[in-house]
Amino acid sequence: MEKEELAPHVSEIARVLGNKIDEEQIYKELDTYLNLYRVSLETAKRSVVRKLGGDPNALTKGIRKPITEIGTSEQNVDLQVVVLSVNRKDIEQNGEVRSIIYGMVADETGTMPYTAWDADRFQLERGQAILIRNAYTKEWNGQAQLNLGNRASIEPQPQDSVRLPEGVDLPSYGPTVAKVLELMEGMNSVTISVKVLSVETRKIETPNGPRTVYSGMMADETGKVQFSAWHDFGLRKDETITIRGAYIRSWRGIPQLNFGERAEVRRVKLELPAGEDLAKPKLRDIDHLWSVGGAVDVLVAGVVVDVKKGSGLIFRCPQCNRLVLKNLCRVHGKVEGQPDLRIKAVVDDGIGALTAVLNKDITEELVGITLDQSLKEAREAMNPDVVRERIEERLLAKPIEVRGNVTSDDYGLMMIVTEAKLVVPEVRGWASKLLSEMEGAQ
Amino acid sequence: MISREVAWRVFAAEYNSSHYEIKGEGDRAPSYIVSPLGAMINRVFLAGVLTDLENIGTGEEPLWRARLSDPTGTFYLSSGQYQPEATSTLSKIEPPAFIAVVGKTRVYSPEEGTMYVSVRPEKVVVVDARVRDYWVLETCKSTLRRIEAMADAKEMTAPTVEELVRLGHGRTLAEGVVKAIEHYKELDLGRYRSMVIDALKYLLPEYQMESEGGMPEEAAEGAEEIEEEAVGEEDKEEQVLAIIQKLDKGGKGAPWDEIVDEVGKLGMDKIVLEEVTNSLLDKGMIYEPVLGKMKRI
Numbered sequence: 001m002e003k004e005e006l007a008p009h010v011s012e013i014a015r016v017l018g019n020k021i022d023e024e025q026i027y028k029e030l031d032t033y034l035n036l037y038r039v040s041l042e043t044a045k046r047s048v049v050r051k052l053g054g055d056p057n058a059l060t061k062g063i064r065k066p067i068t069e070i071g072t073s074e075q076n077v078d079l080q081v082v083v084l085s086v087n088r089k090d091i092e093q094n095g096e097v098r099s100i101i102y103g104m105v106a107d108e109t110g111t112m113p114y115t116a117w118d119a120d121r122f123q124l125e126r127g128q129a130i131l132i133r134n135a136y137t138k139e140w141n142g143q144a145q146l147n148l149g150n151r152a153s154i155e156p157q158p159q160d161s162v163r164l165p166e167g168v169d170l171p172s173y174g175p176t177v178a179k180v181l182e183l184m185e186g187m188n189s190v191t192i193s194v195k196v197l198s199v200e201t202r203k204i205e206t207p208n209g210p211r212t213v214y215s216g217m218m219a220d221e222t223g224k225v226q227f228s229a230w231h232d233f234g235l236r237k238d239e240t241i242t243i244r245g246a247y248i249r250s251w252r253g254i255p256q257l258n259f260g261e262r263a264e265v266r267r268v269k270l271e272l273p274a275g276e277d278l279a280k281p282k283l284r285d286i287d288h289l290w291s292v293g294g295a296v297d298v299l300v301a302g303v304v305v306d307v308k309k310g311s312g313l314i315f316r317c318p319q320c321n322r323l324v325l326k327n328l329c330r331v332h333g334k335v336e337g338q339p340d341l342r343i344k345a346v347v348d349d350g351i352g353a354l355t356a357v358l359n360k361d362i363t364e365e366l367v368g369i370t371l372d373q374s375l376k377e378a379r380e381a382m383n384p385d386v387v388r389e390r391i392e393e394r395l396l397a398k399p400i401e402v403r404g405n406v407t408s409d410d411y412g413l414m415m416i417v418t419e420a421k422l423v424v425p426e427v428r429g430w431a432s433k434l435l436s437e438m439e440g441a442q
Numbered sequence: 443m444i445s446r447e448v449a450w451r452v453f454a455a456e457y458n459s460s461h462y463e464i465k466g467e468g469d470r471a472p473s474y475i476v477s478p479l480g481a482m483i484n485r486v487f488l489a490g491v492l493t494d495l496e497n498i499g500t501g502e503e504p505l506w507r508a509r510l511s512d513p514t515g516t517f518y519l520s521s522g523q524y525q526p527e528a529t530s531t532l533s534k535i536e537p538p539a540f541i542a543v544v545g546k547t548r549v550y551s552p553e554e555g556t557m558y559v560s561v562r563p564e565k566v567v568v569v570d571a572r573v574r575d576y577w578v579l580e581t582c583k584s585t586l587r588r589i590e591a592m593a594d595a596k597e598m599t600a601p602t603v604e605e606l607v608r609l610g611h612g613r614t615l616a617e618g619v620v621k622a623i624e625h626y627k628e629l630d631l632g633r634y635r636s637m638v639i640d641a642l643k644y645l646l647p648e649y650q651m652e653s654e655g656g657m658p659e660e661a662a663e664g665a666e667e668i669e670e671e672a673v674g675e676e677d678k679e680e681q682v683l684a685i686i687q688k689l690d691k692g693g694k695g696a697p698w699d700e701i702v703d704e705v706g707k708l709g710m711d712k713i714v715l716e717e718v719t720n721s722l723l724d725k726g727m728i729y730e731p732v733l734g735k736m737k738r739i
Contacts, residue, residue, distance in 0.1 A: 287612055290445065303580075305449050305487055305544045306565060346446065348487065350584050351612055353446045396567040397489060397542030399576055412445050427575045431645040434582060438639055 004121055006030060008134075008151050009045055017054040026052070041155055068109040070146070072139035079146075080131050081105035082162045086124045087189055090262075105132075105146065108163050114146040122154055129157040181222040181284065183255045184292035187248040192257070194218040194225075194243070195272050197279055199235045217296075218257065219278035224296055226251065231261035240270040253407025254294040281403050286352030286413065294407045300356075300415065301423070302349035304395040311343045312388030313374045341371050343391055347400060347415075354413035356402045358420055366420050367391050399423045447472060448614070449487035449544055451577065451584040454515035455637055457486070461557045462625040463549050475547050475559055478626045479588035479634060480595075480619030486561060488517055489542040489569060489577035491726040491739065492535060499523075506532050510543065511726030513578060513644040514637055518560040519543065528563040535568060538729055538739040542569045542577065575645055582638050587611075589634050591619045596631070679727075681708060682718045686728060686736050695735030 010026050017026075026048060033044035046056035064078045085103035099119035103126075104111050114135075116122040124130075134151045137144045148154070176182075177191045198216035205211075214229040228251075229235060245263035248255050259265070272278065283299045315337030316322065317329035324337040343358040343366075364370050369377075369390070378384040403419040460483075462476040474482040490512040499505030499522065506529055508519040521529040528545075535541060545563040552558075591611040595601040601623055606616035623629075643649035685704045689696035705715050719736060722728045731737050 287448075287614070291613075303449075303487060348449045350451045350487070350580060351448060351614070353448050355446075392565075393567060396544075396565055397487075397569050397573050397577075399573075424572070425576045425579070427572070427579050427645055428647075431579055431582070431642045434579075434586075435639065435642040435646070438586075438635065438642070 016058045066109040067107050067112050072144045074137040078133045081107045083128050086126050116148040129162045131155045179222040180220045180225045183248050185250040190246040191244045194220050195240045223282045225257050227257040233265040242266045242268045286349050289406050296405050299403050301401045302347040304345050305348040306346040307392035308344040313378050313384040356415045356417050358417045447484040449485045450481050450483045451581040454512050454517045476622050480622035482618035489574045492537045492539045492541045493726050493729040513641045516724045521563050528566045531566040540569050540574045595619045595623050678718050687738050695731045695737035698734045
């Protein structure tokens with residue numbers, strides 16, 4: 001243990017000894033026990049107090065508690081946890097700038113937020129198991145927050161001494177090295193290596209006055225992502241960079257990469273494919289898109305299992321473009337509905353499902369009917385739903401590949417399709433490959 | 443978020459071996475059947491041969507029963523007045539035909555401890571052989587994913603969802619596998635592996651010479667019964683098929699009595715004949731156009 005880490009213990013011992021002993025001497029004693037004889041901190045402190053003529057029982061003992069039993073006004077609490085995330089922040093206090101660390105910790109019973117009020121004194125690492133001594137709690141946003149102040153200390157523990165509860169996992173927190181396809185809303189301290197595909201400068205108004213934002217598209221070999229840089233890093237098209245300290249927020253349902261002045265951008269040499277290859281959409285699993293909440297310009301392959309009501313021939317309000325039924329717009333009243341074609345198809349890959357929305361042009365090309373033909377058919381049948389039925393007959397059970405932006409909301413995943421094609425899968429080749437793999441494994 | 447129930451790709455042999463149901467509690471909570479390999483199924487996507495179709499209801503209140511056969515067995519479908527769209531489509535199809543079905547699971551438990559599963563179609567569509575073949579391939583891949591997840595779970599002393607997810611299995615599947623492994627104690631993964639191998643061979647012309655009908659005979663009766671299949675079964679099926687074809691003079695099927703007489707000359711009794719025809723029905727190689735007549739597909 002370093003000297004500054006021992007400082008709170010030294011002052012605690014000094015207090016127990018009535019401040020009669022020089023702190024430097026206490027430090028030397030403590031250091032000997034700890035670093036020469038390698039006893040535990042607790043034993044060392046008791047021994048030093050006893051040796052220097054004090055009462056070891058006067059040392060403060062925190063009360064060991066599991067997270068779920070910790071209240072909002074603990075004065076002195078010990079807990080054994082895994083550090084889930086470590087974030088640094090500079091705050092201004094009484095005109096002075098100081099660094100603090102904040103994040104989440106977890107034990108078998110649950111998770112809780114923490115703040116360590118002196119970033120230099122605590123060496124915290126994500127994923128590390130530690131014993132925290134002499135922490136206190138305060139209520140913050142209705143829940144208990146753990147505070148590591150002057151008297152607190154941490155001791156490293158064996159990695160397997162804390163088991164995380166089901167559902168609590170490390171990867172979604174903390175400084176993470178991520179690929180584009182892993183990016184999801186709420187990630188902080190992300191380190192990522194990408195190529196800049198495009199960048200533009202925009203001026204925006206914020207509550208704190210006008211700001212300049214540098215935004216565009218970045219990519220690695222796993223996909224593309226929109227970004228906003230809130231500081232001028234001098235980004236240029238086609239350069240490869242590593243960003244440290246980025247964070248992910250959703251913008252219109254799609255995870256977006258953000259980084260500000262606290263982030264670090266370094267020009268690096270990267271073995272990334274050429275810009276035009278990076279710009280191509282990548283094939284993604286639907287359940288993975290579900291888990292990250294959305295993505296920009298991806299491919300999804302699956303089978304059409306439903307062509308929803310509201311597909312086919314529809315009518316829109318000429319003023320607001322909303323769907324109208326019987327020439328009645330719910331905002332503009334009686335209007336002359338404008339005919340349009342669209343498909344809302346459920347594409348299912350056996351593990352996940354999403355709703356793909358296809359506009360008129362893509363519908364016409366995919367199904368091979370025009371808006372005029374549909375109008376004629378519907379008039380002849382005196383039923384606009386014949387168009388939907390026809391589309392369903394054509395698409396149902398067919399393998400399809402769709403391209404577009406994927407967003408999520410309360411009703412699940414949705415893709416606004418920019419390209420769609422029915423695919424003819426090469427069944428025999430795959431079957432043969434799979435068969436030889438299986439027979440080889442036996 | 444409410445996520446739409448995914449349409450599982452599952453073979454008849456695995457689906458029909460399911461005897462574990464998780465009933466949804468409360469409003470609109472979905473129910474699932476858990477297959478032996480851990481598929482938590484609320485919705486399925488199927489493709490195969492519609493072999494027979496019958497309205498056991500009335501004109502006003504139709505209830506269509508249908509059998510859909512895949513390389514491993516038979517799915518039982520039932521479609522009534524509450525599924526007007528699917529019922530109307532289904533009723534107009536003349537078997538045999540390749541069809542694809544998107545449907546919900548149905549469970550029928552006549553008494554404690556027994557459970558029969560069937561499918562209530564939401565969507566029915568006539569397809570071509572390519573769509574069916576692609577379905578077989580997809581279902582092989584999907585079954586393999588479950589076999590692998592189950593194999594990993596069997597390696598663990600106390601399998602947990604988290605550990606399976608860490609090994610790279612999807613969360614939904616991991617949850618199903620953990621549930622299934624407790625319920626289906628005597629699971630033989632080898633049987634399911636050979637079922638997948640047979641289904642893959644079914645797609646490849648070079649293997650179809652082995653058994654003329656092209657149906658993998660081992661998997662036909664469902665995974666549970668594979669080992670009970672006798673070696674001579676294949677020959678008997680060949681013989682019966684030939685006889686049915688020979689006796690089907692008017693194109694409306696071979697009369698049952700004549701088939702019984704004819705196989706009797708070969709020394710096959712009625713009980714054996716019934717077993718063989720059942721198996722052929724399950725494989726979708728013959729069907730019953732009207733009661734008492736058999737027709738080759």
